[in-house]
Amino acid sequence: VTRWLLGRAAYAALLVWLVATLVFVLAEVATSPPTTEDAEGQEHLLACLLHTGADGPTLTRYVDLLRTGGLGAHSWRPPDCRPVVDLLRAHLPPTLLLGGLSLLVAWPIALGVGAWQALRSGSRADAVTTTAAVSLHAVPGFLVALGLQLLVRPLGLPLTTTLHRAPIELILPVVSLAVVMATGWIRPVRTAVVEALALPHVEAARARGLPEAHVLRRHVLPHALRPIVVLIGLSAPRFVAGSVIIEKIFAWPGMGRLLAESAANGDAPTLIMGAVLVAACVAAGDLLATAAAAALDPREVPA
Amino acid sequence: VSRLLSLAALLSACTGAEPTTPPPPREKVLVIAANADMQSMNPLTTTLSDDRNVIANLMMPIYQFRFDCGATAEPGLAKQWSWSDDGRTLRVDLRDDITWSDGPKVTAHDIAFTYQLMANPALGGGFASILRHFEPGAGPRVIDDHTLEWGFTSAYDHTAQLAHTSLFYLPKHIFESVPPEAIAAHSYATNPLSTGPWVFTDRSPGAGWMLRPNKAFTGPEDMRARLDRVEFRVLPDDNTRKLELVSGGVDMVTGLTPADVDALRRQRPDLTFTARGMRRLEQLALNPTVEPLGDPEVRRGLAAALDIDRMFNTMMRDSEGKEWGRRSVGPISPEFCQAAQRPATPIATDPQRARDALAAQGWRDTDNDGYVDKNGQKLRLSLLYASEHAPAKQIAELSQVALAAVGVELVLDPAPKAVAMERRKKLDYQIAYAAMDTALFLDPSAAWRTPPPNSPAPMNLTRYSNVAVDALIDAGMAEPDPQVAAAYWAELQRIVYEDQPSIFLWWTSDLVVVADRFSGTSIDLISPLHNLHGWDIQDAQ
Numbered sequence: 121v122t123r124w125l126l127g128r129a130a131y132a133a134l135l136v137w138l139v140a141t142l143v144f145v146l147a148e149v150a151t152s153p154p155t156t157e158d159a160e161g162q163e164h165l166l167a168c169l170l171h172t173g174a175d176g177p178t179l180t181r182y183v184d185l186l187r188t189g190g191l192g193a194h195s196w197r198p199p200d201c202r203p204v205v206d207l208l209r210a211h212l213p214p215t216l217l218l219g220g221l222s223l224l225v226a227w228p229i230a231l232g233v234g235a236w237q238a239l240r241s242g243s244r245a246d247a248v249t250t251t252a253a254v255s256l257h258a259v260p261g262f263l264v265a266l267g268l269q270l271l272v273r274p275l276g277l278p279l280t281t282t283l284h285r286a287p288i289e290l291i292l293p294v295v296s297l298a299v300v301m302a303t304g305w306i307r308p309v310r311t312a313v314v315e316a317l318a319l320p321h322v323e324a325a326r327a328r329g330l331p332e333a334h335v336l337r338r339h340v341l342p343h344a345l346r347p348i349v350v351l352i353g354l355s356a357p358r359f360v361a362g363s364v365i366i367e368k369i370f371a372w373p374g375m376g377r378l379l380a381e382s383a384a385n386g387d388a389p390t391l392i393m394g395a396v397l398v399a400a401c402v403a404a405g406d407l408l409a410t411a412a413a414a415a416l417d418p419r420e421v422p423a
Numbered sequence: 424v425s426r427l428l429s430l431a432a433l434l435s436a437c438t439g440a441e442p443t444t445p446p447p448p449r450e451k452v453l454v455i456a457a458n459a460d461m462q463s464m465n466p467l468t469t470t471l472s473d474d475r476n477v478i479a480n481l482m483m484p485i486y487q488f489r490f491d492c493g494a495t496a497e498p499g500l501a502k503q504w505s506w507s508d509d510g511r512t513l514r515v516d517l518r519d520d521i522t523w524s525d526g527p528k529v530t531a532h533d534i535a536f537t538y539q540l541m542a543n544p545a546l547g548g549g550f551a552s553i554l555r556h557f558e559p560g561a562g563p564r565v566i567d568d569h570t571l572e573w574g575f576t577s578a579y580d581h582t583a584q585l586a587h588t589s590l591f592y593l594p595k596h597i598f599e600s601v602p603p604e605a606i607a608a609h610s611y612a613t614n615p616l617s618t619g620p621w622v623f624t625d626r627s628p629g630a631g632w633m634l635r636p637n638k639a640f641t642g643p644e645d646m647r648a649r650l651d652r653v654e655f656r657v658l659p660d661d662n663t664r665k666l667e668l669v670s671g672g673v674d675m676v677t678g679l680t681p682a683d684v685d686a687l688r689r690q691r692p693d694l695t696f697t698a699r700g701m702r703r704l705e706q707l708a709l710n711p712t713v714e715p716l717g718d719p720e721v722r723r724g725l726a727a728a729l730d731i732d733r734m735f736n737t738m739m740r741d742s743e744g745k746e747w748g749r750r751s752v753g754p755i756s757p758e759f760c761q762a763a764q765r766p767a768t769p770i771a772t773d774p775q776r777a778r779d780a781l782a783a784q785g786w787r788d789t790d791n792d793g794y795v796d797k798n799g800q801k802l803r804l805s806l807l808y809a810s811e812h813a814p815a816k817q818i819a820e821l822s823q824v825a826l827a828a829v830g831v832e833l834v835l836d837p838a839p840k841a842v843a844m845e846r847r848k849k850l851d852y853q854i855a856y857a858a859m860d861t862a863l864f865l866d867p868s869a870a871w872r873t874p875p876p877n878s879p880a881p882m883n884l885t886r887y888s889n890v891a892v893d894a895l896i897d898a899g900m901a902e903p904d905p906q907v908a909a910a911y912w913a914e915l916q917r918i919v920y921e922d923q924p925s926i927f928l929w930w931t932s933d934l935v936v937v938a939d940r941f942s943g944t945s946i947d948l949i950s951p952l953h954n955l956h957g958w959d960i961q962d963a964q
Contacts, residue, residue, distance in 0.1 A: 150842045155881075156470055156549040167468070167547030168607045199468035200607040210628060266662060273670050280663055280672070282656060283631045368660045373460075373629020377659065381459075384811060386841025 128410060132403030139399035140190070140392065144182055147388035154196050154386070168201035169194070174389075190396055193389040195382075204393040207378060215360065215367070215374035221294045226301035227352070233302075234309025235336065235344075241314050250307065257303035262365040265296040269369070280371040293370040297363055301355070308351055312344035319343060346413050353409020360401045450651045451960045453941065455952075456664045456673040457655045461632060463612035464623050466591035467540060476950040477655070478591070480634060481617040483521045483529070483642050485589035488582075490700070490948045492760035493905055494863050496585045500529065500618075504585070510578030510903050513588060517569040523594050524617040524639050530568045536595040538562030545603035553587050563588070578903045583864040620648040620956035631656040634955070649943070649959040668694075668936065677951050679934040680814060681739055681747040687936060695939040698747055700758050700948030701930035705814075706751070707806070707822065708847070708855045708884035708925045715784040715802075716853070722923040724780030727773040728829045734821050735929055738814060747934060751927035753916035754871055756861050758948060761905060762912035767920045777829040788830050795830035803832040807846060808856035810837035815856045818928070848881045857884055858931070863949065865899070865912055871919060872896050885924045892918055 153174040154166045165175060172194045173180065184192065194201040233249065240246045256264075269279045269292065278289045316322060317340055325335045364376035375394065382390040463469040466478050486496040504515045521529045539562050541550040554562075558574035566572055573588050594616050601609055613626045619642070621634040632655050636648035656673060658664045665683065667673045669690045679687070684696050709716040709725070716722060731750060739748040749757055752767040778795075781787075786795040786802050794801045806822060808815035816837065823833040833854075838846065847855050859870065859882065873888040874880030892915055899911035920927060935951045937944055943957040 150839075151845060155879075156547060164548045164551070166470075167545065167549070170545065170547065171604070197462075198470040199463040199465065199612065202608075214629075266666075269663070269666055273666075278672070279667055279670060280656070280658055281630050283625055283627045283633065283654060285627065285630065369663050371630065371656070371658050371660070371663065373657075377629065381659075384840050386839075386845065 125407075125411065128407050132400075132407055135403045136396060136399045137186075140185060140396045141182075143392045143395040144185060147392055148178055151196075151386035151388045154198065156198075166196070166198055166201065168199060169196065172201060174201075185392065190389070190393040193393060195390045196387045197385075197390070204390050207390055208375075208393065208397065211373060211375045211378040212360070214372060215376065218290070218293055218297060218363075218367075218372060218374060219360075221290060222297035222301055223352075225294060225298035226305065229298070229302040230305035230309050231348075234306045235313050235341075237306070237310045238313035238317060239336075241310075241317075246310075250310070253303045253306040256299065260365075261296065261300045261363060262369060264299050265292070265366055265369045268292050268296055280369075281373070289370075293366055293372050296366050296370070300363070300366075305348070305351060309344070309348055312347045313340060316340040316343040349412045350409040353405040353412065354402070355405070357398045357401045357405065360398055451649070452652045452654060453650050453675065453955075453958060453960075454654045454656060454673045455675045456658045456667060456677075457631065458664070458678055459659060460629055460657045461626075461655075463607075464615035465593070465606070465609065465612045467537070467546065467593060468607045468612065476952045477623070477634070478615070479619075479950060480621045480952055480955045481615060481619050481623055481637075482591065483518075483618040483646075485515075485517075485534070485592070486585050488586070488863070488949060490758070490863060492758070493865075494582045494586065496582055501589070506581065510581065510584075511575045513573040513575070513584065514566075515563075515571045515573070515588070517571070518642075519569045520641050521618050522639065522641050523596075524622055524637055525594075526639075527594070527596055528568075529592070529618050530595075531563070531565045531571045532568070533595045534571060534592045535563050535565050536599065537592045540593065540598065540603060540606070541590075543603045546606065550590075553590070556584070556587055577901065579900055580864060580905055580908065581903055582905075583866075586864060618642075620646050621653070629657060646956050648956045650955075653955060671938075674938040674941065675936065675951075677933055677935045679936055681741045681934070684741045684745075684747070684934065684936075691938075693939050694936050695944075697935045697937070697944075697946045698932035699935060699946055699951060701749060701756050701932050702758065702861050702948060703858050703931045703933070704751055704754065704756070704861065705818070705856070705858045705928045705931055706884075706925035707818075707928065708852070708857050709923075710850055710853050710855070711885055711924065712850065713804070713853045715781065715786060716804075718780070718784055719922055720780040721777075721784060722926070723770060723921075724777035724829075725826065725831070726770045726923055726926045728777035728831075729822055729825045729926060730772040731769070731926075731928055732772060734818065737821065738817060739929060739931065748929045748931040750929050753920035753927060754867055755865070755912050755916045756930055759865055759909075759912070761909035762865060763916065767917050770923070774825075774829045777826075777831075781830070786830075793827070793830060794832050801832060802830065803834060804853045805834040805836040806854045806856065807836045807838060807843055807852040809840040809843040811840050812856075812858075815858075818856055844881075847884060848879060850886060855884065857925070859884075865905075865908070867892075867912070867915060868896055868900065871915070887919075887922075887924045889918065889922065 153169050156164050156166060169175070174194065174196065191205055193204045195204050195207055233253065237246045237249055272292065273279065277291060278286070279292065281289050322335060322339045325339050360375060364380045366372070367374045367376035368380065379391065379394040382394065457473065459473070461474050461477065462471050463474060464478055464481070466475060469475065484499040485501050487499045488494050488496055500517055500521055501515045502518050504513060506513055517531055519528065523529060540546065542554050542562070556575055558576055563571040563573045575584060597611060597616065598606065615623050617623070617637045620637055620640055622637045623632065624635050625633040634653040636651070640647060658667060664673070664676050665687060668676050668687065687694055709722050711717045735750055740746050750769055752769050755762045757763045781795050781802070785797045788795050790796060796802065806819045808819050819835050823835060826833045846852050847857065869882035871883065871887055871892055873893050874883050874886055880886060895911045895915040899908045899915070902908035902911065933951065935946050937946070940960055941958055942961050943959045945954040945957055947953050
């Protein structure tokens with residue numbers, strides 16, 4: 121098992137390195153350190169970058185990136201070219217809060233609705249709710265967000281984040297993100313539960329006359345959880361990268377907005393570090409999900 | 424019955440007409456939607472004009488500028504000033520009653536210290552082109568605590584000279600102990616001092632900030648802030664800004680388009696729309712190194728093919744017929760009335776002119792596919808624009824249709840804003856959409872003077888070079904009298920428009936909307952927040 125886990129960890133490291141290299145090359149081609157222009161249009165390297173080596177040789181900067189994992193980099197953000205780590209430290213907590221709360225809302229909904237549909241598999245109610253969930257999932261996130269804003273406008277709820285950061289301002293972004301998450305998870309949950317319901321030991325439990333809730337809790341869910349855990353693990357990057365559109369629409373100062381602004385303004389170091397962080401989360405999420413799935417079912421571990 | 428009477432008496436007492444304590448007056452608050460977060464409230468380090476517009480309200484201005492066909496200066500911190508006969512020496516007397524919000528008086532030493540800092544290489548050299556106007560020493564001589572003397576290497580437009588001596592000032596008592604390389608990261612960026620009617624407070628990164636009246640303000644009474652608070656909320660999404668405006672969550676939004684005017688007016692009739700003045704030139708830069716764009720007649724022909732008047736009517740006119748810009752006939756903004764008083768005639772729509780110009784260069788439709796070709800190659804040009812900018816996309820699409828009619832295939836080339844700017848700097852485009860802002864003082868050097876060899880010239884989009892234009896710029900810039908200089912600028916306008924290095928589309932204005940319960944607003948060419956202290960709410964009680 122240890123060897124298997126080490127193999128997966130090496131695979132994760134390879135993934136992160138590939139992403140870092142790819143983003144570095146793209147940034148190298150598309151951007152250059154920012155300059156200021158004086159009244160005659162002459163360019164001057166942004167003052168705060170004068171001593172950071174931002175305009176140094178490509179190879180030196182690439183080696184630095186690999187050596188430090190980007191942790192020593194300075195952003196190309198005027199006016200102070202703050203260390204990228206400081207920017208991530210400021211923007212990650214709001215995103216984790218938003219993503220975490222959305223998960224707490226989305227997960228029970230997806231589990232509840234998916235299981236409810238599975239128990240009525242093939243019925244009209246199943247067809248109607250499945251169609252509704254798929255349709256809602258097909259609606260782009262920004263439309264969900266804008267629709268919610270329009271819907272609650274007459275109620276006087278805050279439509280965006282204000283300076284006061286009142287908890288009530290979290291309602292709309294959390295609900296928007298939760299809708300996007302939950303509608304994507306309902307169908308896999310339903311499928312997993314339907315498959316679990318057809319298992320011989322579940323049928324045997326029902327034949328023994330055990331209460332339905334007991335059968336669901338003890339025999340169906342543990343089996344159905346395995347693919348769902350993998351699904352959630354793979355969704356981990358969303359909690360780190362944030363949802364760019366949702367954060368922009370609700371003016372939520374999280375990672376999504378940071379990365380989108382970095383891309384728009386050509387802030388290559390922040391973009392690279394953000395991409396590396398997301399890649400690391402994808403890898404970690406995959407690793408954890410695989411490990412969790414293996415713990416739930418040891419047959420997952422290859423001999 | 425007696426119980427009922429007692430109850431009635433109690434109710435009567437409770438609801439009686441006895442005067443009660445009046446409710447406290449509602450706070451007079453202006454909420455402004457900021458398109459992006461602030462960078463720094465230190466004028467030395469910020470690169471955003473939006474930040475500078477806020478900073479201007481924190482400070483007692485050295486001169487108060489107004490713009491009417493050109494900038495004029497009125498007293499501010501500088502109570503009077505005088506010029507030497509040759510226009511190269513300026514003596515300035517400062518008020519002695521203005522204080523920093525932490526107590527000390529503002530003195531001539533603060534201004535001199537600030538200009539010394541600007542010249543420090545550790546701060547990047549971004550002010551070099553302004554400082555070169557001053558005699559060696561790069562700053563004023565302090566005569567006494569409230570008197571300065573500036574020496575210029577040569578005289579030029581006096582108002583521009585005043586502007587160059589009043590960019591901003593910093594508190595010497597705060598920064599004299601800070602190494603120049605540490606200034607950008609200094610806490611002053613988010614905790615600045617004030618000498619003007621407002622103080623900066625309540626910064627919330629990514630969310631916004633506030634201005635509150637400066638209780639320690641010692642300037643003229645009529646400069647005291649009338650509102651209780653100005654709140655800036657960072658709303659990066661266009662639609663959200665408009666939705667918040669319609670919902671009453673914000674009172675003021677900038678950067679609107681004429682199409683927005685119609686939509687917003689329908690939803691909220693109590694809004695006032697203001698065009699700040701035509702400072703932005705929208706153009707399609709033509710890379711002269713790309714065949715056949717090096718030929719001036721082809722460039723003029725492509726301009727004639729575009730039907731710019733129709734594009735203008737589509738994009739710059741609202742449903743009530745009001746025009747929110749003006750067709751451009753060259754690089755001088757119509758706001759500089761004297762320089763633009765003899766406008767060139769706009770190139771008339773004439774697709775045949777384009778066909779003829781292309782044919783003269785050997786581009787003809789020999790295979791009858793609708794597109795001109797030469798040596799077996801179809802004429803295909805690409806148009807680079809920032810994908811985030813919706814109006815640019817619309818201009819690109821309209822141009823695509825118009826040029827197809829004269830046999831030119833125009834391929835749209837959208838790119839992220841940063842990438843598009845980078846490619847424009849490197850001349851890595853064939854045709855590029857650009858919107859360039861003009862300064863308050865006429866200085867076409869950066870955009871139209873021959874750039875030095877092997878050096879970047881980001882404002883000169885096509886690396887335009889014309890000896891006659893260079894000479895006019897030199898003459899105009901050396902002329903202290905704006906009326907005399909106007910003749911040089913008018914001639915420059917004519918030559919550049921004739922050359923058509925870019926297809927000149929139109930001048931646009933920053934379009935600002937404010938809820939009309941605010942009075943005393945002074946949104947103008949200088950700033951959407953100009954003289955914010957004069958803003959008030961009439962129905963605040």
